[in-house]
Amino acid sequence: MPISVGLDNYLVHGVHGFYDEEHLNSQPFNISIRVDLSSTVEDGKIGTTVDYAQLQQAVDAVVLNSEPIRLLETMAHRIAEMIQSSENAETVFVRIEKPEAPLPHPGGLPFIEYTWNR
DSSP, X not given: OOOEEEEEEEEEEEOOSSSGXXXXXXXXXXXXXXXXXXXXXXXXXXXXXXXXXXXHHHHIIIIISSOOOSOHHHHHHXXXXXXXXXXXXXXXXXXXXXXXXXXXXXXXXXXXXEEEEO
């Protein structure tokens, strides 16, 4: 039976966006990650799964500890790259929501989704 490990609705703030003005003030990014595992998980052996902490650390490294990223697609790809190094990761799915994205008028929730497959 396939197993997925994930981190939903991890809210972090960063200075990313296409427009230079977005690099001046921190704004929220709501990030969800799902990793489909390729092998059987063995009880008591964290090396046979993907640690939730690794998912959070990947987001932190990219969103909190990097230079401004212009496109969310690039941000998602970088997060996935950090996770796909796990031998058990068969698929990495990243969803990034940007609730304060500059839109012409209020309404809607901008997001991107990225999927990497081994």
